[in-house]
Amino acid sequence: MAPLSQATEQERIREILTMVKDPEIPVLSIQDMGILQSVQVTAGNAVQVSIIPTYSGCPAMDVIREEIKTVLLLHGYGDVCVKTILSPAWSSDLITAHGRRKLQEFGIAPPAGKSSDQTGEGPDVACPYCQSTDTRLVSQFGSTACKALYKCNNCLEPFDYFKCV
Amino acid sequence: MNRPETDPHFEYLLRLGDSSLILGQRLAEWCGKAPILEEELALMNIGLDLIGQARLLLSHAGQVEGRGRDEDRLAFFRDVQEWRNLLLVEQENGDFAKTMARQFLFDTFQGLQYRELAASADSTLAEIAVKSLKEAEYHQRHSRNWMLRMGDGTEESHTRLQKALDELWGYVPELFEMDEVDQAMIAAGIGIDTNALRAEWDSRVREVLSEATLTVPDVGWAVSGSRKGQHTEHLGYLLAEMQFLPRAYPDARW
Numbered sequence: 182m183a184p185l186s187q188a189t190e191q192e193r194i195r196e197i198l199t200m201v202k203d204p205e206i207p208v209l210s211i212q213d214m215g216i217l218q219s220v221q222v223t224a225g226n227a228v229q230v231s232i233i234p235t236y237s238g239c240p241a242m243d244v245i246r247e248e249i250k251t252v253l254l255l256h257g258y259g260d261v262c263v264k265t266i267l268s269p270a271w272s273s274d275l276i277t278a279h280g281r282r283k284l285q286e287f288g289i290a291p292p293a294g295k296s297s298d299q300t301g302e303g304p305d306v307a308c309p310y311c312q313s314t315d316t317r318l319v320s321q322f323g324s325t326a327c328k329a330l331y332k333c334n335n336c337l338e339p340f341d342y343f344k345c346v
Numbered sequence: 347m348n349r350p351e352t353d354p355h356f357e358y359l360l361r362l363g364d365s366s367l368i369l370g371q372r373l374a375e376w377c378g379k380a381p382i383l384e385e386e387l388a389l390m391n392i393g394l395d396l397i398g399q400a401r402l403l404l405s406h407a408g409q410v411e412g413r414g415r416d417e418d419r420l421a422f423f424r425d426v427q428e429w430r431n432l433l434l435v436e437q438e439n440g441d442f443a444k445t446m447a448r449q450f451l452f453d454t455f456q457g458l459q460y461r462e463l464a465a466s467a468d469s470t471l472a473e474i475a476v477k478s479l480k481e482a483e484y485h486q487r488h489s490r491n492w493m494l495r496m497g498d499g500t501e502e503s504h505t506r507l508q509k510a511l512d513e514l515w516g517y518v519p520e521l522f523e524m525d526e527v528d529q530a531m532i533a534a535g536i537g538i539d540t541n542a543l544r545a546e547w548d549s550r551v552r553e554v555l556s557e558a559t560l561t562v563p564d565v566g567w568a569v570s571g572s573r574k575g576q577h578t579e580h581l582g583y584l585l586a587e588m589q590f591l592p593r594a595y596p597d598a599r600w
């Protein structure tokens with residue numbers, strides 16, 4: 182097999198990495214989440230993957246780090262280093278349009294608005310089931326660090342909201 | 347143990363990391379016991395954020411120290427006099443009112459602290475601060491809401507919250523104290539003038555207390571000492587529980 186150019190090699194790795202999902206939201210890949218920052222390949226086929234952690238104490242990060250190594254190993258990359266970078270800090274703005282659609286389909290309301298224009302007041306959150314914006318915050322904290330609990334006043338369903346941070 | 351002269355940079359990071367870790371551990375004590383499910387989730391989430399911040403700060407401290415101690419070594423193998431967390435955060439949980447009062451006083455302080463540390467000349471510390479600031483502000487929104495809800499709530503909740511504030515108020519001045527480590531870190535552009543945050547902290551806290559119909563305590567006592575490793579009796583018990591496993595089975599992995 183002819184060696185791939187570095188750019189092609191990086192593309193291939195990025196493609197493989199779409200298999201790594203956020204363990205807490207299994208429909209989202211690390212690309213969708215904006216966790217995957219960069220992929221670098223050296224001449225000796227050593228791979229460095231840089232990821233941006235979401236919340237400081239998010240236990241999913243350790244799982245993601247392991248998953249990246251495992252998936253790449255299964256595709257023939259034995260020399261993989263996963264680097265965690267703090268700057269730029271992760272923000273929910275990094276979730277891709279594709280990721281937002283997936284969240285919605287999964288029953289989690291995607292973050293409303295931009296993280297920078299949070300005024301402290303609750304944003305208009307649309308119910309992922311009936312799309313009504315007549316919803317209310319039940320709790321600022323949900324089952325994982327990235328979610329808050331909402332309830333729809335229209336269809337009465339409770340749902341998770343992906344916090345806008 | 348008599349410790350040799352320590353590096354002020356290391357010492358400074360330890361103070362920050364230790365306060366986050368000890369408060370995170372305190373919140374974890376609520377696991378399975380919170381008054382309602384939503385608060386169980388909230389307290390655990392906030393605790394996890396704090397422990398996450400502590401991991402970043404302590405592993406950075408270990409690197410700055412350069413003696414091969416990582417975050418786990420620092421968390422599990424230091425005795426009580428070697429801890430540098432604020433006395434406020436080691437205070438016992440008490441009832442939900444006391445836990446929330448402690449949280450509100452600390453969250454308000456920590457948000458201001460991280461906001462200023464975001465400009466630190468220590469770029470790793472600055473990055474940790476930017477990241478953690480978002481979390482601290484989110485936590486403060488939660489604890490602030492509870493201050494309003496309980497303070498301006500029933501007679502029972504108001505009485506309990508006022509009592510909690512009175513019990514904790516004597517630990518507040520320590521938040522703003524400064525010693526030679528702080529001075530050295532300010533001079534190096536790494537640390538911040540904590541004392542300068544007092545006025546802003548006061549006005550934020552007073553505003554909430556007044557809206558919550560609570561009285562700003564006038565307790566006439568204040569204690570400090572954490573910067574020198576002098577703690578209240580509560581920290582030893584907390585450490586005994588937190589450190590038991592790694593000390594009983596050193597280097598155990600799971």
Ligand SMILES: [Zn+2]
Nearest residue numbers: 308311333336
């Ligand atoms: Zn609905």
